Amino acid sequence: MEPMISVAQDQGRLTDRFDPRDAGRLAVLDTIRGSEGIARIDIAEATGVSPATVTSITADMLAAGLIEEILPEEKTAGSRRGRPRVLLKLRGAxxxxxxxxxxxxxxxxxxxxxxxxxxxxxxxxxxxxxxxxxxxxxxxxxxxxxxxxxxxxxxxxxxxxxxxxxxxxxxxxxxxxxxxxxxxxxxxxxxxxxxxxxxxxxxxxxxxxxxKAEHIFGMGRALTDFLVVTVEHGVGLGMMIGGKLYRGARGCGAEFGHTKVQAHGALCQCGQRGCLEAYVGDYALLREAHMSAADADHQDVTDLFAAARNGDPIATEVIDRAGNMFAMGLANLVNIFDPQLIILAGTEVAQRPMFEPWVIDKMKRLVIDVDVPLPDIKVNQWGNLxxxxxxxxxxxxxxxxxxxxxxxxxxx
Ligand SMILES: [Zn+2]
Structure with a gap:
């Protein structure tokens, strides 16, 4: 097996804050990561780092084994003649x-x-x-x-x-x-x-x-301002603002699931009442269904979703209420952040009624009226991985x- 670059364990304890002198190196590496193979001169153009500095940075990265050189594919007829430029790509190993x-x-x-x-x-x-x-x-x-x-x-x-x-x-x-x-x-x-x-x-x-994954690998790759809303057991929010994850001063912001949607409302797993996830989270949906019908026998939310699709009145009522609450929450997010995109994610995305067009339509009616198109709403399709x-x-x-x-x- 090829040798890897060793990283000392005691260095693990930092996040987005790092020495600004590393910024040029990171910009170069991110540009290489975002390509299928890129020439040094194109890296300089994309990053604004001077060609001489790009040459020196990439030489260090090559020596360290972070990146490798690949030969470009044969030029097709009619293209520019001359020595083909060597391309750089990440070294997977x-x-x-x-x-x-x-x-x-x-x-x-x-x-x-x-x-x-x-x-x-x-x-x-x-x-x-x-x-x-x-x-x-x-x-x-x-x-x-x-x-x-x-x-x-x-x-x-x-x-x-x-x-x-x-x-x-x-x-x-x-x-x-x-x-x-x-x-x-x-x-x-x-x-x-x-x-x-x-x-x-x-x-x-x-x-x-x-x-973070959407920013590095997914639909948020070319974006600087987008939100990810997750729905499973609870309701979560990831906020990419200005190209960085926003975490809040104490590291515990973005608690969308615990924004209040109802005074003296349903009990939340956080101990407070009236939180959004106390209506929308999986545990809340099941609790509500079982409270409304003592004989309800939904083992998990997929049973409940199926019952609603089959016209079961109680399951439908529970889902309707949750969908309305969720639409309200999403509209609040758009009104506050005005993101480029909202990505909806979670388990069972394909079956989740909360991600259906009627909820999105409802949300759109609650967003403040401005004469520009609303942000895109997309559903993450990566599944449970x-x-x-x-x-x-x-x-x-x-x-x-x-x-x-x-x-x-x-x-x-
Ligand atoms: Zn809560």
Whole structure:
């Protein structure tokens, strides 16, 4: 197996804040990542970094094994003659990264290379939805091991691990204020993760991570201002503003699910009343259906969605109310942020009535009337690997920053 670039474990603890001197290197690498192969002169044009600096930066990256040279395809007849320009692309083998998503019912792991190509993935059921920090770290490590083993790897072959959890998380210090996956509040997950992983491990709110993945790999690639709204057990929001994830001063903003939509309303899992997710989250839909009909026998939301499609009056009423609440919430987001795009994401996206056109139409009627088109609303189609992909994208970004920083120190 080709050697990887090593990243010291104790370096894992930074997020979007990094030395501005690294910005030129990151811009060059991001431009290479966004291409199928790009010449140095085109990198200079795209980034505004001078051609001489691009040559020097890419020489360092080539020497470090982050990127590699490829020969362009044969020029077709009629095109410009002369020596073909060498193109640069990311070197997939530079890093292997695991992304992990922990839900109430399962642990999903995706292992990718530095180019973002999938190496292995799997989803395992979870016996206990709420755990201590140590139990969670051990559970994640075991799932990562099983996934790595499918590809003949171990956790020692990874450069970084990214983990997405529902809840309020300060990503800058791997601190969980609250998560539906943890049995207590205010858990410093960093030390427990450092015990099980020999590489840096990063945690963040799962909706933030989906926004990160959309920005690096998906529909948000060319955009600077877009929102990702996730609906599953709870309701989450990832905010990409000015090309960066917005996290808030305490690292726990963007709690769209806990914006209040009803005074003295339904009890939320956060302990307060009238939160949006207390009407729209999966747990809320099932609770409402069972409260309205004691004999209702919906095992999960897909049963409830099917009942609504078959005309069951109580299921229909529950879905209608949730759809109306959700439309109101989305309209509030548009009125506040005026994003280029809103991406709707979650489990069972194909069946979820909340993502149907009638909800979007309702939302449009609640947005303040301006004589320009409304932002696009699109539904993420990545399926259940989406969350792990987001976690992997985040870890990849962090490992890129760490590697470039090391590169900067070596050449300084
Ligand atoms: Zn709440």
């Amino acid at each position: 530079a890093h292997r990264i695991a992304g992990v998503k922990v839900t109430q019912k399962s642990v999903t792991v995706l292992v990718i290379d530095f180019e973002g190509h999938e190496i292995a993935s799997r989803e395992d059921p979870l016996a206990t939805p709420r755990m201590t920090g140590q139990q969670l770290a051990a559970t994640v490590a075991a799932a990562v091991d099983r996934t790595c083993a499918d590809a003949g790897l171990t956790r020692h072959d990874l450069s970084a691990v990214g983990i997405g959890l529902a809840g309020q998380i300060d990503a800058t210090r791997n601190h969980v204020y609250w998560s539906s996956s943890l049995s207590s509040r205010n858990v410093d997950l960093g030390p427990a993760l450092a015990e099980v992983f020999p590489c840096p491990a990063f945690i963040d709110n799962d909706a933030n991570l989906v926004a 989406m969350w792990a992909k987001g976690a992997a994208a985040y870890a990849m970004e962090q490992v890129t920053i760490l590697t470039l920083r090391e590169l900067g120190q070596n050449v300084a």
